[in-house]
Amino acid sequence: MTKMPKLRDDLIVREVDKDYVVYDPVSDITALLNLTAAMVLTQCDGATTVEEIRASIEERFGLEEGAVANDIERILEEFHREDFVS
Amino acid sequence: MTREAYFVLSLARGDVSAARKLLKRPLDVEAVCKLADRHQVGALCWWISRNGLGGESAAGGMDLPAPLERGFRESYLHHLLRNESLVRDLAEVEGALSARGITGLFAKGPWLMLRAYPDSGVRPVGDIDLVIREPDYRGAVEALRTIGYSPLTRLPEGSREALRCAHYGGQLRFLARGRRPLELHFRLINVGPPAPHEEWVWTSARELPVGTATLQVPGPEAMALHLLLHANQHGFAVLRLLHDIRWMLTRDRAALDLAGIVSRVDEHCLRTSAFHGLLLARDLAGATIPQVLLSRLTPALLRGPLFRLAWRTGAVRRLEAPQRQMEMESPRFYLLEMGSLREKIGYLAGLVREAGGPLGFIRRVQKLISRRQVRVSST
Numbered sequence A: 001m002t003k004m005p006k007l008r009d010d011l012i013v014r015e016v017d018k019d020y021v022v023y024d025p026v027s028d029i030t031a032l033l034n035l036t037a038a039m040v041l042t043q044c045d046g047a048t049t050v051e052e053i054r055a056s057i058e059e060r061f062g063l064e065e066g067a068v069a070n071d072i073e074r075i076l077e078e079f080h081r082e083d084f085v086s
Numbered sequence B: 001m002t003r004e005a006y007f008v009l010s011l012a013r014g015d016v017s018a019a020r021k022l023l024k025r026p027l028d029v030e031a032v033c034k035l036a037d038r039h040q041v042g043a044l045c046w047w048i049s050r051n052g053l054g055g056e057s058a059a060g061g062m063d064l065p066a067p068l069e070r071g072f073r074e075s076y077l078h079h080l081l082r083n084e085s086l087v088r089d090l091a092e093v094e095g096a097l098s099a100r101g102i103t104g105l106f107a108k109g110p111w112l113m114l115r116a117y118p119d120s121g122v123r124p125v126g127d128i129d130l131v132i133r134e135p136d137y138r139g140a141v142e143a144l145r146t147i148g149y150s151p152l153t154r155l156p157e158g159s160r161e162a163l164r165c166a167h168y169g170g171q172l173r174f175l176a177r178g179r180r181p182l183e184l185h186f187r188l189i190n191v192g193p194p195a196p197h198e199e200w201v202w203t204s205a206r207e208l209p210v211g212t213a214t215l216q217v218p219g220p221e222a223m224a225l226h227l228l229l230h231a232n233q234h235g236f237a238v239l240r241l242l243h244d245i246r247w248m249l250t251r252d253r254a255a256l257d258l259a260g261i262v263s264r265v266d267e268h269c270l271r272t273s274a275f276h277g278l279l280l281a282r283d284l285a286g287a288t289i290p291q292v293l294l295s296r297l298t299p300a301l302l303r304g305p306l307f308r309l310a311w312r313t314g315a316v317r318r319l320e321a322p323q324r325q326m327e328m329e330s331p332r333f334y335l336l337e338m339g340s341l342r343e344k345i346g347y348l349a350g351l352v353r354e355a356g357g358p359l360g361f362i363r364r365v366q367k368l369i370s371r372r373q374v375r376v377s378s379t
Helices: A035-042 A050-061 A069-081 B003-012 B016-022 B029-038 B042-051 B066-099 B108-116 B134-146 B159-168 B199-203 B220-233 B239-252 B258-267 B271-285 B291-297 B303-310 B313-317 B326-337 B341-354 B358-370
Strands: A012-016 A019-024 A029-033 B128-131 B172-175 B182-185 B206-210 B213-217
Touching: A012 A035, A012 B066, A019 A035, A019 B066, A029 A035, A029 B066, A035 A050, A035 A069, A050 A069, B003 B016, B003 B029, B003 B042, B003 B239, B016 B042, B029 B042, B029 B066, B042 B066, B066 B108, B066 B128, B066 B134, B066 B206, B066 B213, B108 B128, B108 B206, B108 B213, B108 B220, B108 B239, B134 B159, B134 B182, B159 B172, B159 B182, B159 B341, B220 B239, B220 B258, B220 B271, B220 B326, B239 B271, B258 B271, B258 B291, B271 B291, B271 B303, B271 B313, B271 B326, B303 B313, B326 B341, B326 B358, B341 B358
Parallel strands: B128 B182
Antiparallel strands: A012 A019, A019 A029, B172 B182, B206 B213
């Protein structure tokens, strides 16, 4: 998996009334994200490492180190599968 | 009419108290979602349930059963973001045309989405309908190519052939990865044979700022005629098309020249169609129709019942009218409702010629009939 995942430029990611939504104009599909997935996706800027993404989420929720590592990996796998990130 | 159909009708047109009453007994939620989706009003239903009709009425919103709320909300979010993506596409298309000195007219979708409906997420827009003048044909095709659009089928060489193809053959459709499909037109009134010119549509066009661009869009009378035609072209089988008329009338009420509309309707021999389109928009979508307009468009004695028979308006009113191929409905519409007898014969001859002769025409009709019912693209 990429060390510094990058969100595709043409995707539209928005927070609408507490819903996190991503629209893919290629597949014409809209997906609703949970908060963790949204935090991961918005940090996929091609400059932030997976480790840094994990650390920022753990810090935000006051979790111990490594607590969400598996979740982050699963979310990123899903984003790769959906072609949201490269 | 089923209770589910009545619920969709009531909620979409803002009759929240009727919708509330219907919820007192269990509804088939799946059927409601399917019906709202088929009629492209799920997002509108969500918005009305949340906001009521805002400034138009004192009525507020309503609580929906959770699965219904979720289904409608997802539809709203999808169209909200998809339309944001469309704005990007529109600006790029306009930019590519401008770079070649071409002015395009963007048909109903962008204006309805951004100006007529109460929120850009409630009006689904599937395709970009772009009207150009014939001399700009080659330039427009090249402009579209520069931003990644390719024609879906082989394009006619010259503008005369392209005009003929657009009116007697099939639409000139373009696709680009990650962008909304685009259809090229030469007349806003694209039913039947092409009018020799349509300057009034161009001179009455108005500007619509969209993202970084400013689009030319039809003026009030052209928009009204366009929407009335469009609803009939689809056999009134999609409720959203009647809501388009409703929200257009709401937005443009002060700007509409009613005498001008009547005159354009008569010019195109569309009195019966326009009258019934307005009636259906009033009864099914809650449109406020100026009485003077209905009075002046009242069709001749026999035309009304024949129209209702031909277009099965009883089924339309129950939300049960089947969705058919527009390639079939559009010629049927022209041959039944528009033009003189001589013009109809000329149009039929044009259809046969474009299909490569009588056998080709028969094969084309058979092919269209055998296709399954289709969704109406939400342009």
